[in-house]
Amino acid sequence: MAYLCVGEGFVAPAGAVKAVLHTQWGLGPATPNDLVVGTLRLPRMTLGLLVGAAFGIAGALIQTVARNPLASPDIIGVSQGASAVTVGAMTYGIGSFTVLPYLSVAGGLTAAALVYVFAWRGGLHAARFVLIGIGFAVALRSITHLFLTKGDYLVAQQAKVWMTGSLNGRGWGEAAPLGWALLVLLPGVLWAARAQRTVSLDDDTATALGVRLGRVRLGLASLGIVLASMATGAAGPVDFVALLAPQIARRMTRTAQIPLLCSALTGAFIVVTADLLARKLFAPTELPVGVLTAAVGAPYLIHLLLSSGGRGRKGGTAA
Amino acid sequence: MTASASTMGTSPEAGPAGPATANRLTAHQLTLAYEDRTVVDGLDLEIPDGEVTVIVGPNACGKSTLLRALGRLLRPRGGAVLLDGTDLARIPTKKIARSVGLLPQTPVAPEAITVADLVSRGRQPHQHWWQQWSAEDERAVTDAMERTDVTALADRPVDELSGGQRQRVWIAMALAQETDLLLLDEPTTYLDISHQVDVLDLVRQLNHERGRTVVAVLHDLNQAARYADHLIAMKTGRIVARGRPEDIVTAELVHEVFGLESAVVPDPVTGTPSSSRARLGEPRRAERGGACGAGPKRGVAEAGHGPKRGAGRSGALLSRAGARG
Numbered sequence: 001m002a003y004l005c006v007g008e009g010f011v012a013p014a015g016a017v018k019a020v021l022h023t024q025w026g027l028g029p030a031t032p033n034d035l036v037v038g039t040l041r042l043p044r045m046t047l048g049l050l051v052g053a054a055f056g057i058a059g060a061l062i063q064t065v066a067r068n069p070l071a072s073p074d075i076i077g078v079s080q081g082a083s084a085v086t087v088g089a090m091t092y093g094i095g096s097f098t099v100l101p102y103l104s105v106a107g108g109l110t111a112a113a114l115v116y117v118f119a120w121r122g123g124l125h126a127a128r129f130v131l132i133g134i135g136f137a138v139a140l141r142s143i144t145h146l147f148l149t150k151g152d153y154l155v156a157q158q159a160k161v162w163m164t165g166s167l168n169g170r171g172w173g174e175a176a177p178l179g180w181a182l183l184v185l186l187p188g189v190l191w192a193a194r195a196q197r198t199v200s201l202d203d204d205t206a207t208a209l210g211v212r213l214g215r216v217r218l219g220l221a222s223l224g225i226v227l228a229s230m231a232t233g234a235a236g237p238v239d240f241v242a243l244l245a246p247q248i249a250r251r252m253t254r255t256a257q258i259p260l261l262c263s264a265l266t267g268a269f270i271v272v273t274a275d276l277l278a279r280k281l282f283a284p285t286e287l288p289v290g291v292l293t294a295a296v297g298a299p300y301l302i303h304l305l306l307s308s309g310g311r312g313r314k315g316g317t318a319a
Numbered sequence: 320m321t322a323s324a325s326t327m328g329t330s331p332e333a334g335p336a337g338p339a340t341a342n343r344l345t346a347h348q349l350t351l352a353y354e355d356r357t358v359v360d361g362l363d364l365e366i367p368d369g370e371v372t373v374i375v376g377p378n379a380c381g382k383s384t385l386l387r388a389l390g391r392l393l394r395p396r397g398g399a400v401l402l403d404g405t406d407l408a409r410i411p412t413k414k415i416a417r418s419v420g421l422l423p424q425t426p427v428a429p430e431a432i433t434v435a436d437l438v439s440r441g442r443q444p445h446q447h448w449w450q451q452w453s454a455e456d457e458r459a460v461t462d463a464m465e466r467t468d469v470t471a472l473a474d475r476p477v478d479e480l481s482g483g484q485r486q487r488v489w490i491a492m493a494l495a496q497e498t499d500l501l502l503l504d505e506p507t508t509y510l511d512i513s514h515q516v517d518v519l520d521l522v523r524q525l526n527h528e529r530g531r532t533v534v535a536v537l538h539d540l541n542q543a544a545r546y547a548d549h550l551i552a553m554k555t556g557r558i559v560a561r562g563r564p565e566d567i568v569t570a571e572l573v574h575e576v577f578g579l580e581s582a583v584v585p586d587p588v589t590g591t592p593s594s595s596r597a598r599l600g601e602p603r604r605a606e607r608g609g610a611c612g613a614g615p616k617r618g619v620a621e622a623g624h625g626p627k628r629g630a631g632r633s634g635a636l637l638s639r640a641g642a643r644g
């Protein structure tokens with residue numbers, strides 16, 4: 001709600017509600033706030049919520065599978081793969097804006113598959129998976145920058161903003177496909193919430209309970225990767241949301257496994273709050289939302305890296 | 320009966336146990352290996368239905384490896400484990416889980432999980448996507464927690480419990496699975512002596528009252544002899560002896576399997592054979608060393624005049640005193 005009211009000009013809550021009602025459902029009279037609230041802020045907020053939720057769930061799933069908070073899609077190369085492909089496509093003018101999100105998903109999946117193949121050595125170990133993922137993330141980032149320097153200045157500028165993760169100038173066009181995709185994937189997410197109960201046990205115990213660990217892990221990881229890639233396609237790689245949201249959610253609920261719904265809500269909250277701050281903090285200059293999430297997320301990542309010496313060893317095998 | 324230092328008569332190594340009636344769980348020409356290292360080679364085994372089978376042997380001789388294979392946690396390199404005559408590899412894993420439960424040697428609980436939550440996960444193989452939690456599940460979990468005496472801990476996080484309490488919670492989870500066959504890998508390892516006896520009594524009770532078939536790996540030969548209907552002694556991946564404890568536990572066997580000199584006397588209370596010095600030091604020591612049968616060699620026959628503290632437990636105390644000597 002605050003998101004709708006606050007901006008370059010403040011709109012009273014009542015006015016914001018009226019504007020939303022009018023623009024969305026044709027209720028009530030037109031108001032002067034219609035454009036700002038209904039056409040700009042509302043779609044942007046919706047997109048922010050969806051992107052945050054998708055990143056939150058994606059992070060929760062992948063962290064569950066790898067039993068390691070470091071194994072977030074934005075750390076292990078999924079977001080970077082999506083970025084590289086998208087920026088490449090932008091630079092060379094391949095594909096219109098409508099196909100970019102799909103290219104992004106393809107990029108994320110490809111990157112994840114490559115990490116998987118390279119980390120495989122007669123079995124998959126969580127620590128190796130994370131390390132190789134980080135390596136891939138760095139490599140893909142350089143490729144993305146290569147595209148940027150090769151490309152046309154204007155395109156590069158646009159791509160740069162996309163790359164930091166920005167909701168600026170985005171709206172229903174990006175929000176709608178993502179919303180539908182989340183809806184379609186909802187049964188998968190419900191399944192995942194149940195599957196988490198056994199995957200969070202150790203391998204032998206889970207197998208003894210009749211869980212086909214290999215398949216379940218592959219399913220969970222794929223779902224997470226698709227969600228993260230789609231969110232990246234819609235808003236760019238909003239860094240660290242997938243890393244932070246599940247960890248915050250878990251600390252809040254103190255549950256045995258990372259809670260999916262709570263991670264989604266936390267992710268949505270983080271993105272929308274960060275975007276609000278991004279709009280207001282240095283107004284009239286708008287920061288990309290990814291800058292803010294990175295400002296919070298990077299210190300936490302360092303904290304995780306410093307404390308992972310003991311924890312990494314506990315993590316079993318991944319995917 | 321007085322505990323005199325008379326050894327039991329040597330009996331020939333018992334052949335495959337029992338008559339040729341079809342037991343539910345059998346292994347045929349089983350070869351088990353990790354990467355390039357073969358642990359068990361061409362082993363035949365029958366787990367007698369409705370009995371308590373105990374596997375003993377020195378550290379790293381392949382007890383856990385064998386148990387994991389019996390519970391399809393380890394795919395055999397050669398041969399097969401058969402459940403009701405069908406290769407485990409051909410039975411859907413969830414279906415196996417409704418007949419065979421297994422408690423690994425060192426299970427790991429998720430962070431912050433509560434006791435009740437962990438125990439309830441034992442119901443996994445009985446649940447369906449359309450039915451999450453039935454009255455039957457509730458009953459099984461309540462029952463399992465009562466039997467293992469962890470009901471009072473229900474809402475406590477597992478990682479705040481003592482080793483002994485935690486072990487009982489894990490056993491409760493395995494019990495909640497309510498399988499006809501139950502495989503337990505060193506279920507008494509972290510427990511103090513009285514809880515060890517509690518767990519073993521519980522195993523007996525499950526077997527007597529509910530006809531459950533139990534296979535347990537134990538590190539204490541005396542306990543093994545006391546609680547087993549069927550004893551399997553292993554050494555470097557081979558079965559050295561199998562059969563009823565009173566038929567196979569001899570000083571020669573203890574020497575062959577554990578490399579210990581000892582005297583075997585009938586347990587003063589239960590009448591089962593009891594060896595001084597048969598306890599294998601700390602169970603977790605030298606686990607990776609591959610030092611099969613390399614226990615301390617300094618053995619003297621110690622006949623039991625250990626302090627008696629309560630009927631039924633003196634044998635355990637006796638061997639304990641011997642082991643620390």
Ligand SMILES: Nc1ncnc2c1ncn2[C@@H]1O[C@H](COP(=O)(O)OP(=O)(O)O)[C@@H](O)[C@H]1O
Pocket residue numbers: 353354356358376377378379380381382383384385606607608609
């Ligand atoms: N996961 C594994 N990978 C490689 N070797 C293993 C593994 N688990 C056990 N081993 C080896 O197999 C042998 C038998 O181990 P195990 O069955 O655990 O012995 P026990 O339970 O009798 O102490 C040991 O030499 C051990 O080092």
Ligand SMILES: [Mg+2]
Pocket residue numbers: 382383384424504
């Ligand atoms: Mg073992």
